[in-house]
Amino acid sequence: MAGRQRHRLLLENAEQLVLVCGRREPYLRRDGANRLCLLRAASLVVGLDGCIKAVGQADVIRNEFSEASFERIIDCSGKCVLPGLVDAHTHPVWAGDRVHEFAMKLAGASYMEIHQAGGGIHFTVEHTRKATEDELLATLRQRLGRMLRAGSTLVECKSGYGLDLDTELKMLRAIERARRSTDIGISSTYCGAHAVPKGKTATEATDDIINNHLPKLKELKLSGEIHVNNIDVFCEKGVFDLESTRRILQAGKDIGLQINFHGDELHPMKSAELGAELGARAISHLEEVSDEGIVAMARAKCAAVLLPATAYMLRLKQPQARKMLEEGVIVALGSDFNPNAYCFSMPMVMHLACVNMKMSMNEALAAATINAAYALGKSDTHGSLEVGKQGDLLIINSSRWEHLIYQFGGHEALINYVIVKGKVIYENERCEAMSSY
Template identity: 85%
Template sequence: MEAGKGSRHLLTAAVPGSSMFFLAKKQSASSTMMGDNAVSQRQSSNFTGGLFSPREQAPTWSSPGCPTISSASHCEYQLSSDQEKAGLVDAHTHPVWAGERVHEFAMKLAGATYMDIHQAGGGINFTVERTRQASEEELYSSFQQRLGCMMRAGTTLVECKSGYGLSLETELKMLRVIERARRELDIGISATYCGAHSVPKGKTASEAADDIIKNHLPRLKELGRNGEIHVDNIDVFCEKGVFDLDSTRRILQSGKDIGLQINFHGDELHPMKAAELGVELGAQAISHLEEVSDEGIAAMASARCSAVLLPTTAYMLRLKQPRARKMLDEGVIVALGSDFNPNAYCFSMPMVMHLACVNMRMSMPEALAAATINAAYALGKSHTQGSLEVGKQGDLIIINSPRWEHLIYQFGGHHELIDYVIAKGKVIYKK
């Protein structure tokens, strides 16, 4: 790939230890960062990456509170006139569904909480009914359009959850839709089974957990073995009034037993000690964490369990912000996701990074690392994606701007900035 001309810049990605600015650089192997795969990969490889324009200053990698890049301060960089960044990675989405929930946005603006709407049969349950009625073709068609929007906003790898079926039949319908996209489209997909997204009508959480363990997971295992559906992760909405800690534990452990990575919703609306549970079970990632405890943060840091923070949700629901600064200061691997779903309707990782910077007080380099290499780590894919390095696939974006930070700074301006999106070395979007 030829570097951009004029003010156009070839963007590659956040490399562990250096996030986005890479260059023909010599890396000292002392990075404390990211994912296990990523760390070992990085430590052993000579990656090439983004190039600073001569008038820009190299980032001070010792920036406090940025464990993912702090230890790269000993690296030597050769600055150049181009700057590279990897394709963006969206670590949390619910993109397969039918039905409209714009009316709920109006209800929330008028004061209703997420749980008020959920308990009155709206929210997830509303979408479940519409999704059950929709045909597979209809679901695929809207899903494909949504993936196109994400791709045009720079996303080259996205986590996609099921979870608006709850019944085995509709969960499998959603997973088939995700599988079809995984095979047919250029954007990278990490598939998540989220059959425990809500407790189906007529069942208790414990009964729903039994159904999942006895019926859903064995079927998924069988379909995985036959090569019909590929699922990477298992998810549960662990929340007061949804799945309690015990049901969550049983479901996640059973998912892990059939080879799925644990990656679940925890400590969002109420403190549940979900982070502590996730660490106990060996979770790869936990999302939300607005209500995580201090002990949960410390445990996640030691276990290298990544925190997937979702700035759009905290913003739309006017929740308290997750404590990103404390997580970063304590060494948690912080990733970002759009949480695209009918409640939080946002496709754009550049906007997510902007919100993370303003509302969660992350720096722009921290946000970029969180939306590239750390998000890839959360999906167990930091050995192949999340940065532009020798041995990884060529996922990158090219923006028309003198400085990469414009991608975050220009709130909602990414459509004007992004000229090309490239996945596995192939141009998948050109403005």
């Protein structure tokens, strides 16, 4: 019996309570990702510390907590409860509108043609360098708000539109201020090797990062001024080659950052093989990964962060999600929100992963929860509804959770509540009363 204790939240009698997993699995792969843990007619309790205290059948929880009191009780009859979604790859700090490039791409220009002509990342760098930290913070907060309302409660956020030390630090400071002042969880990534800055060779840029950027980051990390979790490089033909990528990632690892980088997107680079060798936590994109790279990633437990919105918008070859899943790779998902791929919505990303990458809905949800949390090194606290984990939750106004994926773009009406650490952060006024279909 839980006694007369006070708790933060009781979610009562959900039609479906999707735990995702229930045995503290750090990730789900192969069949595990296809067999999610789910309870019917179930309830969940979040304590005053923001962590989950109990999950189980509604009548059992009712009995156990009959004398307890709650700051808030939500009747979830006819609704589904899921873990907050985890977005394992975003670039949300930038200035300068690139809608004109979307028109160029629709007219036939490729991503690299625009980049090499000085647009793309270079365009965003120019505008981001001119923006103040407060301006960057203001747009970042708006974007994080939109992610949250689309169901993401933990997001990875990259720098990478400064390339010079001052602007990279300005971006990381904006991320740090957002982390301290918003409800959404943030994993922060230094991505100073997102492009080779104009006027420098790739080798000069690599040396600058290793000799100047990383030592400064180490100092700021130690003083507690900025918390950076991951290091990223855009390993691509015409950007950073395999050798420069190796040098930067190793130097980042040496100062305690998790390796989490862009690889094998537009050309086969052997990024997957390199990531496996360096002990990378995750590699993103992987449209052009080799068969050997897939095997190496599975063996090294290096997560594949697939980005269906980008593959869709750039009309790239789809990454081989099925092959990765069959080989035992830990498959995660990210929105890749950036000025080139303007998508905030993990429900839409899951839908694209199912339709274009042939993932099942269970696999897509595992990829957008526990596996995305693993890709950020946070699956001990996030990504499933298990006792002891953070109480980050979604309530959707439907009696079957799959509607979150099935209704393409429908999340705006489906997501009823977004909850972080047991506190309702977003209550959707527009959530329509819906039947189960």
